[in-house]
Amino acid sequence: MPPLPNERQLLRERFIRHNGWAQASITPLLPDASFRCYFRLERQGASAMLMDAPPATEKIMPFIDMAHHLNKLGFAAPKIYCYDSDNGLVLMEDFGEQTFTRLLSADTDELVLYYSAVDVLISLHKHPTATRIQVPQYDLLALLNEALLLADWYYPVVQGRPIDPSIRDAYICAWKQVLTDLPATPETLVLRDFHVDNLMRIPAERDDSRCGLLDFQDAVIGPRAYDLVSLLEDARRAVATDVAEAALHRYLTAMSDIEPEIFITNYRVLGVQRHCKVAGIFTRLEIRDGKYVYRKHLPRVLRLLAEGLAEPLLAPVDAWLRQHLPQAIRPSGSG
Numbered sequence: 001m002p003p004l005p006n007e008r009q010l011l012r013e014r015f016i017r018h019n020g021w022a023q024a025s026i027t028p029l030l031p032d033a034s035f036r037c038y039f040r041l042e043r044q045g046a047s048a049m050l051m052d053a054p055p056a057t058e059k060i061m062p063f064i065d066m067a068h069h070l071n072k073l074g075f076a077a078p079k080i081y082c083y084d085s086d087n088g089l090v091l092m093e094d095f096g097e098q099t100f101t102r103l104l105s106a107d108t109d110e111l112v113l114y115y116s117a118v119d120v121l122i123s124l125h126k127h128p129t130a131t132r133i134q135v136p137q138y139d140l141l142a143l144l145n146e147a148l149l150l151a152d153w154y155y156p157v158v159q160g161r162p163i164d165p166s167i168r169d170a171y172i173c174a175w176k177q178v179l180t181d182l183p184a185t186p187e188t189l190v191l192r193d194f195h196v197d198n199l200m201r202i203p204a205e206r207d208d209s210r211c212g213l214l215d216f217q218d219a220v221i222g223p224r225a226y227d228l229v230s231l232l233e234d235a236r237r238a239v240a241t242d243v244a245e246a247a248l249h250r251y252l253t254a255m256s257d258i259e260p261e262i263f264i265t266n267y268r269v270l271g272v273q274r275h276c277k278v279a280g281i282f283t284r285l286e287i288r289d290g291k292y293v294y295r296k297h298l299p300r301v302l303r304l305l306a307e308g309l310a311e312p313l314l315a316p317v318d319a320w321l322r323q324h325l326p327q328a329i330r331p332s333g334s335g
Helices: 005-018 061-073 100-105 110-126 140-159 165-181 225-232 241-254 260-287 292-308 312-324
Strands: 025-028 037-043 046-052 080-084 089-092 187-190 220-223
Touching: 005 046, 005 089, 061 080, 061 089, 100 110, 110 187, 110 225, 110 241, 140 165, 140 260, 165 260, 165 312, 220 225, 225 241, 225 260, 241 260, 260 292, 260 312
Parallel strands: none
Antiparallel strands: 025 037, 037 046, 046 089, 080 089, 187 220
């Protein structure tokens, strides 16, 4: 039986005391799409971040291992001060409050921030030891299972009934054909949730010109295009077309070992795969978890999905959507 909420509080307090932060003020941060909770600890001009990740639903070791790996590679992930793997608690470096999302809301130059993010990907994708870590492979099965979130969660809500097994099988066949025909590209470390909510302008004392990285515990080895499309076809904010085009051009110019046309095909296919996944996740967050805040982003996600279907390789998925789920490619509003 998982601990009751008051038991989690007791575990946090004991962990904080044991690690020397008993006198710190504790400020809870806004929740995200996961079951994790975050708290800022402050004392005598110093601060740290406490992650509370209930072991029944979250694992902290992938985050810790990836944070160590990224820092070893020279990137800016939060330094891990201490952790309790049995109870899912982590005390780590506090990067502050300047997420790229907040900076953009404060009218910080959009192109400058996106160039900074793209430069991280360029450095990561060129790094000779980036993939030397044990993480899952982002293979056909993993991509297919994610794409199925549209069929398993979004479809029943829109159609008002569970999806028929034969229709679901047809969806699987369509995606299998697309992903099997997708031209291969060099693989890299894929952080997966690489977007402005998880990128930060870090404190000056860190002395790091790169942006700070968050939410990388689900990293995999997979296609280079994935994190770029996650950044530039953001589910939660509209990226200016000229900014997205300039950022994509910056990446392609820097990566001399890739064929641009093949990369763009991957970018478009993985974009639609991600939008199918995200549409399903946002629906699941509302239906299963009672998190309604993500509903407002669905029109943007569906618009991006519909636009991405112009890629000829996606014809089987386009045909399935037109026949079985036309609402997904004729969304109301744009976002």
